[in-house]
Amino acid sequence: MIRRFRFLALFAALALIAAACGGDDSSDTTAAPSATTTTAAPATTTTAGGSTDTTAAPTDTTPIIIGAAVDLSQNMAPFNTPANRAAEIMVERINDAGGVLGGRPLELRTLDATVEPDVVKATAIDLIDQGAEILMVTCDFDFAFPAIQEAIQANILTVAPCIGTDAMGPNNLGEEGRIAFSFGDQAQDEGAVLAEFARDQGWETAVVVKNNLLIYFQDVVDAFAVRFEEAGGTVVATEEFTGFDGTIGSVVTAVANEEKDVIAISSGFDDLPAFVFGLRALGDDTPIVCSWACDGTFWYQEGEPLNEFYYNTKVSLFGDDPNQDVQDFLAELTARGGPPATAAWLGGAQAVQAIAEAIEATGGTDAAAMAAYLEGFDNKSLIMGEVTLNADNHTVFGRPHRIMQVTDSMPAFLELRTATSPADIR
Amino acid sequence: MAARRAWELIGPVLLVAAVGFVGSLTSGSMEFQFRSVLVIATIVVALHVFVGNSGVISFGHVSFVVLGAIAAGVATTPAEIKARSLSELFPFLLDLQLSNIESLVLAAVLGGVFAFLVGVPIMRLSGLQAGIATFAVIIITNNVFRNWDRIGPAARALGPIPETTGFLQATIGLVLVIVVAYGYQRTRMARMLRAAREDPAAAQSSGVNIYRQRLLAFTLSGAMAGLSGGLLAHLLGSVTTEVVFLDLTFITLAMLVVGGIGSLWGAVVGALSIAGLNAFLAEAEREVGVFGFDIDLPSGTRLVVLGIIMAAVLLFRPSGLTGGRELSWPFARRGRVAPGG
Numbered sequence: 001m002i003r004r005f006r007f008l009a010l011f012a013a014l015a016l017i018a019a020a021c022g023g024d025d026s027s028d029t030t031a032a033p034s035a036t037t038t039t040a041a042p043a044t045t046t047t048a049g050g051s052t053d054t055t056a057a058p059t060d061t062t063p064i065i066i067g068a069a070v071d072l073s074q075n076m077a078p079f080n081t082p083a084n085r086a087a088e089i090m091v092e093r094i095n096d097a098g099g100v101l102g103g104r105p106l107e108l109r110t111l112d113a114t115v116e117p118d119v120v121k122a123t124a125i126d127l128i129d130q131g132a133e134i135l136m137v138t139c140d141f142d143f144a145f146p147a148i149q150e151a152i153q154a155n156i157l158t159v160a161p162c163i164g165t166d167a168m169g170p171n172n173l174g175e176e177g178r179i180a181f182s183f184g185d186q187a188q189d190e191g192a193v194l195a196e197f198a199r200d201q202g203w204e205t206a207v208v209v210k211n212n213l214l215i216y217f218q219d220v221v222d223a224f225a226v227r228f229e230e231a232g233g234t235v236v237a238t239e240e241f242t243g244f245d246g247t248i249g250s251v252v253t254a255v256a257n258e259e260k261d262v263i264a265i266s267s268g269f270d271d272l273p274a275f276v277f278g279l280r281a282l283g284d285d286t287p288i289v290c291s292w293a294c295d296g297t298f299w300y301q302e303g304e305p306l307n308e309f310y311y312n313t314k315v316s317l318f319g320d321d322p323n324q325d326v327q328d329f330l331a332e333l334t335a336r337g338g339p340p341a342t343a344a345w346l347g348g349a350q351a352v353q354a355i356a357e358a359i360e361a362t363g364g365t366d367a368a369a370m371a372a373y374l375e376g377f378d379n380k381s382l383i384m385g386e387v388t389l390n391a392d393n394h395t396v397f398g399r400p401h402r403i404m405q406v407t408d409s410m411p412a413f414l415e416l417r418t419a420t421s422p423a424d425i426r
Numbered sequence: 427m428a429a430r431r432a433w434e435l436i437g438p439v440l441l442v443a444a445v446g447f448v449g450s451l452t453s454g455s456m457e458f459q460f461r462s463v464l465v466i467a468t469i470v471v472a473l474h475v476f477v478g479n480s481g482v483i484s485f486g487h488v489s490f491v492v493l494g495a496i497a498a499g500v501a502t503t504p505a506e507i508k509a510r511s512l513s514e515l516f517p518f519l520l521d522l523q524l525s526n527i528e529s530l531v532l533a534a535v536l537g538g539v540f541a542f543l544v545g546v547p548i549m550r551l552s553g554l555q556a557g558i559a560t561f562a563v564i565i566i567t568n569n570v571f572r573n574w575d576r577i578g579p580a581a582r583a584l585g586p587i588p589e590t591t592g593f594l595q596a597t598i599g600l601v602l603v604i605v606v607a608y609g610y611q612r613t614r615m616a617r618m619l620r621a622a623r624e625d626p627a628a629a630q631s632s633g634v635n636i637y638r639q640r641l642l643a644f645t646l647s648g649a650m651a652g653l654s655g656g657l658l659a660h661l662l663g664s665v666t667t668e669v670v671f672l673d674l675t676f677i678t679l680a681m682l683v684v685g686g687i688g689s690l691w692g693a694v695v696g697a698l699s700i701a702g703l704n705a706f707l708a709e710a711e712r713e714v715g716v717f718g719f720d721i722d723l724p725s726g727t728r729l730v731v732l733g734i735i736m737a738a739v740l741l742f743r744p745s746g747l748t749g750g751r752e753l754s755w756p757f758a759r760r761g762r763v764a765p766g767g
């Protein structure tokens with residue numbers, strides 16, 4: 001009898017264990033486990049930074065928890081990891097200056113959400129249960145969507161450091177999505193700035209390469225094509241593929257066979273080096289322009305020098321950014337954890353700074369009030385540049401992009417360039 | 427004998443009810459993980475109806491899951507959101523607005539119809555050819571959904587979809603497919619299909635129309651997979667074509683094999699154990715307390731442990747945890763063994 005019930009017994013035991021696991025939602029925030037990164041200044045009544053008033057002790061020093069349900073171990077890790085590290089530094093800076101609301105420290109509590117939707121959702125639920133009053137999410141809308149929904153259902157502000165589409169906000173999520181923002185640059189803005197740069201180089205004809213894996217990739221090249229033709233250029237061919245589908249080789253051949261002055265692409269993961277270095281291996285040295293997706297050198301192939309390659313990015317990672325504040329922040333970031341793989345960190349830092357300002361301006365963490373405040377950003381000067389958001393655009397646009405030129409596999413700052421306007425692709 | 431047969435149904439149902447009940451006592455992310463386990467088990471039972479009875483491996487069932495998920499999602503996403511973010515949809519899809527239950531019925535019907543249409547040419551094949559043909563189905567389906575923005579979100583995420591797959595619905599959904607699977611496998615048609623699984627030549631010479639029986643099982647299985655896709659969409663609240671693709675195909679097949687491919691009990695045990703372990707390890711990677719002990723595993727542990735356990739089961743118990751047998755009647759006398767599936 002016992003043998004026959006062995007499976008029932010096993011599963012009853014598992015069920016009991018699972019029930020035991022779910023019983024306690026409260027978490028000891030002082031003991032940060034390895035999978036959980038917690039950054040916060042100790043709660044203190046001492047006001048630091050610019051204030052010299054030590055007589056008015058704050059009455060509330062409980063930390064305001066910013067939950068970060070971000071991918072730190074899968075495809076989005078090169079973008080989310082630096083963004084999160086920069087967010088940690090910004091939290092420390094704000095706390096060192098006295099915190100918010102007269103002494104309340106910020107606390108960034110990070111959990112690795114991966115990009116698997118059930119894990120993303122469960123991670124967001126965990127953080128909200130742990131008291132997160134604001135939720136930061138992964139740098140791609142599709143991957144972040146389950147977490148964004150949890151934040152919306154819990155009615156807390158949700159912010160992405162670097163989602164690059166216009167999907168955040170009411171246009172895509174309905175009125176409830178008014179509490180969702182991204183501090184990435186809109187793909188329409190990136191595509192437009194690349195096209196205007198290309199036309200200014202005198203390039204007349206373009207081949208655009210569209211990776212249908214992510215809507216961000218599609219939007220960038222669509223925006224490039226629209227603005228390139230608006231500016232008098234001609235798109236002679238559009239080659240499409242879907243990331244990881246194994247067809248990148250035929251795309252390379254097709255592009256190489258076209259007569260063109262420039263190639264525009266937005267891609268990532270394994271297909272990006274396969275395309276770029278595959279094209280160069282065929283002897284095609286046509287200039288390539290790419291969006292921020294091509295930032296960093298981690299995807300370059302050793303021993304194969306890359307030339308005639310241009311991309312736009314948020315800030316330069318290579319010691320030549322024109323903004324000294326950027327260079328200082330980057331030096332601190334590098335000193336505390338090595339050089340970041342991409343410029344996504346800018347979004348992490350600016351998101352935390354914007355959140356802190358919104359908390360101060362609205363007197364708390366009410367999502368609707370904070371959202372209304374953020375929608376009022378019109379060339380708002382944050383630590384590393386001006387940021388514009390409005391009721392229709394919850395993803396940043398109109399920011400000066402750094403145009404980078406790669407020579408012998410070494411990116412260098414070429415110029416600052418702002419798009420005349422985001423391209424209209426909808 | 428009747429009690430013994432009934433036990434083959436009652437056993438899995440009791441196990442599912444127990445999991446559902448225990449899950450309903452949890453909260454937060456653990457509660458979500460329990461619901462997720464129940465929905466994944468629904469997909470595995472649907473897969474079992476065809477694979478278990480016919481012996482033909484299908485890599486294509488997630489096609490019916492994704493169809494059901496997108497159908498249920500499109501039918502229930504608020505119209506004003508569809509008008510803004512999915513404006514390329516066919517007008518009738520933009521206007522389509524169904525209740526939760528109606529959307530699940532739609533998902534099941536579409537899953538069944540799609541399976542039938544696909545099965546008409548494919549069910550003539552056997553063995554490796556059939557497996558490759560069904561693999562082609564999932565590849566084609568994924569590409570159509572990824573690129574055709576007139577019928578779904580294409581490369582975008584579909585949502586927000588109303589999150590209506592609560593414990594009651596997830597449990598009822600799984601019990602429903604178990605009951606249908608059990609009811610089917612007691613029929614003469616399923617016996618003929620299993621006979622063909624064991625010895626196609628003998629079955630054919632006995633008058634069994636293998637093609638017809640496979641097509642019937644494939645269609646029924648497809649309808650159940652479509653239903654599970656609807657439950658999945660209403661569980662996650664959003665769907666992308668990548669979420670319901672190869673990873674889900676292989677993990678659900680692995681669950682079926684680990685449990686025991688030839689029995690309903692094996693499908694339920696395999697799905698609940700592997701999906702449950704997967705969910706627990708995911709929680710443990712974010713730190714979880716078990717009876718006062720904090721378990722905190724490094725990121726990535728989950729996939730390593732799952733892989734090792736699945737490989738170990740297949741090495742040491744190739745016929746699965748249940749040996750491919752239905753749950754034995756616990757009051758039978760020693761030495762008597764209930765017939766296998």
